[in-house]
Amino acid sequence: MSNNKVGLGLRREIALEICDIEDSRPDFLELAPENWIEVGGYWRSILSRVAEKYSFTAHGLSLSIGSTDPFNFEFLKKIKDFLDEYNIDIYSEHLSFSTCDNAHLYESLPVPFTGDAVKHISERIRTIQDFMERPLVLENITYYTVLEAELSEAQFFNKIAEESKCKVLLDVNNIFVNSQNHNYDPRKFIEEIALENVNYVHIGGHEATEDGLILDTHGQKIIQPVYELFNEVIRELPDSVPVMLERDVNFEDFNDLKEDMSEIRTILDSSSVNV
Ligand SMILES: [Fe+2]
Structure with a gap:
């Protein structure tokens, strides 16, 4: 049996179901602090109920680490207090920018x-x-246009991790989506990135459009090529690395999520047998 923990995103649509789930429970939940820090009343009480049953990781939405805008430390203090209140060690964000001249681009x-x-x-x-x-903990994002590049994306991550001592959130689905949209071998990215910096993994579904573009929607079940990539990369990582199933929309059938979590666990267990 693998020791890797398998998590799920805490979304309001499934918060009550997650509280009451009996079988195939996630081992932890990931939440976006921005969605919860100033919430009171009913939803705060739900969060407290969830927190009695699960530990959390955090995936921030608004840091905009790649921007030139100054940080809003007043807001960041609220995020820090939230992380401390819920004993959250893994604080992840996107290696990207999401603000420009202090306007949020969403x-x-x-x-x-x-x-x-x-x-x-x-x-x-x-x-x-x-x-x-x-x-x-910085995540490799999906992108639909390539900006000026002196380095490959994996080299870029390696240099940033080396200089800043940050950790890396490896999103396996994002590697696959970018490789399809920009026509490269996803295995090259995995060979190139320094896996010793990876302390968290995302996996999820995406949507293929009719014109061939793949959209990182987090709304579908995980497809086999992404599982295969996950299978390859997870064998190179220690079993202390948690794995999170991303689903942002399409919650009608919770069994979809249970099936994906079950498949992730099957791959983790088979990879630990072969270590
Ligand atoms: Fe992700």
Whole structure:
């Protein structure tokens, strides 16, 4: 049996179901602190109920680590207090920018894979890690346009992790989606990225459009090629690394989520047998 924990995203649509679930329970839940920090009343009481049964990881939405905008430390203090209140060690974010001139763009947009961006982002990561008093865990995002690049995406991650001592959230579905949209071998990314920096994994579903573009929707069941990629990468990682199933929409059939979690566990168990 594998020791890897398998988690699920805490969404309001499934919060009550998650509280009452008897079999195939997730081992932990991931939440976006921004969605909960200033919530009171009914939803705060639901969060308290969920917290009695599960531990949490955090996946932030608004840090905009790749931006040139100054950080909002007043807001970040609220996030830090939330992480402390719920004993959350893993604070992950996207390696992207989502603000410009202090306007929120509500998208995770790609940063150029350049040496200047490595320096700029590493400095900002160090500031955040000092403030948050925990490592920042940065995720590889999906992107639909490629900006100026001096480095490959994996090299870019490696240099940032080296300079800032941040950790990496490896999203296996995002590797697959980008490889299809930008026509490269996803295994090359895995071979190139320094896996010793990875302390958290995401996996999820996506949507293929008729014109061939793949959208990172987190709304469908995981497809076999993504499981195969996951199977390959998880064998290279220690079993202390938690794995989170992402689902943001389409919650009509909770059995879909249970089936995906079950398949993830099957792969984890088979990988631990072969270690
Ligand atoms: Fe993700």
